[in-house]
Amino acid sequence: MKQIVKVATLLSLSAATLLASGYRIPEQSLNSVALSAAYVAGANGADASYYNPANMSFMENGAFTEVAMTYINLPKVNYTANGTPPTGNANGDSKEEQFLMPNLHYVSPKMGDWRYGLSITAPAGLSKRWDESYPKRTSEEFTLKVIEVNPTVSYLVSDQLSIGFGLRGVYTDGVVKSNYPAVTTSRDLTGDSIDFGYNLALSYKPIKDWTLAATYRSKVDLTVEGEATLTGFGGSSYPGRGASVTIPLPASLVLATAYTMDKTTVEFVYERTYWSSYKNLDFNYDYTLTGSLATFDNPVPKNWKDVNAYRIGISHQWSDTLKLMAGFAIDKSPVPSSTLGFELPDSDAKLYSVGFEYKLSQNLKIGLAYLYDVKEDRTVSNGTANGTFTDSAAHLLTASFKYKF
8 A cells, every 4th residue: 555655646746746747757768858758750779669669670780778877856846825724834845856767778689670679767756745734644755666677579561661569567666655743643655566568669761861650658557555554543553554556657649750851850749648547546455444544545536637748859960979969848737726736736847958979989879968847837726735836847967878789
């Protein structure tokens, strides 16, 4: 249960604190960070195994690898209450968060018309923590860690058409803490799970310098199971009891086109994320909760909606050794005002990014990329949050090493 709560909270939190709507993290390589994830039709390195495995067929022969590390800074989110909360202090800031997120990508040499890849990424996660007594009732801590192992394969149908597919193995670890000081009621949950899904890809080249692509990632239900320790009014305690929760890592569809003009490539990406699968957050315990603890057993409505993201990325080969990149994206929030809470004060966002890649030798490249995600201020009044959230943002800095064998 604790893990489920942690996962649910972190998932909700990661969307608001990171770079995509909800709790997804689409930026999983140097180029994806530098291009604001406008990197699907034009994916042409080891990270093609993750962003568009169909493109592996069009890459030159050889084995490609990329190892990257992303530093993530999540500034404090400010909350100002409209009026007086029912109990406790509401005005305040969430805690600043800092993380290191590694990822690894690999593409094999060609094996006839087949080619294989492997990506290890963190497609969702992060955390939100509050110290003020009112936000702590639901979100003293919501933390989620999600790691995906994604083996992929591509098949060259013709010189112009390639298809790809892969399997998604997703490990989730989460923590959820809630604290109602006024009634001395609290919960501390932890848990984990391993779940599975799949992804599909298609790339078509009408002409040499123009690529059309479509990718699909299936929904993965994160079936978190773990333990919960709950303390109720009067000191009643339930330590180490079983708990579980299921939270969706939603399906997504991407349509993309990339065109190369001499040394410059421009890519447009449309992404649809099917967040409507997130109906409610419902924790299940292996015992009946009564009294003040019963509030933890009530399903929490979410009723998220499907949303779109629009991305553009530009890459320019400045010289034989230096490539420059920049990107911009508009990312809509799936969270309705009626269910927005402190665990994920999400809102519509704009993303700005830059980066470069430098060739040190015939086989070795290094790079650096920066992305800034700024979210709109948002005012809600729904009983849980009755005020305004401001200053929500994220900073990503990625360093990468790429090697061709």
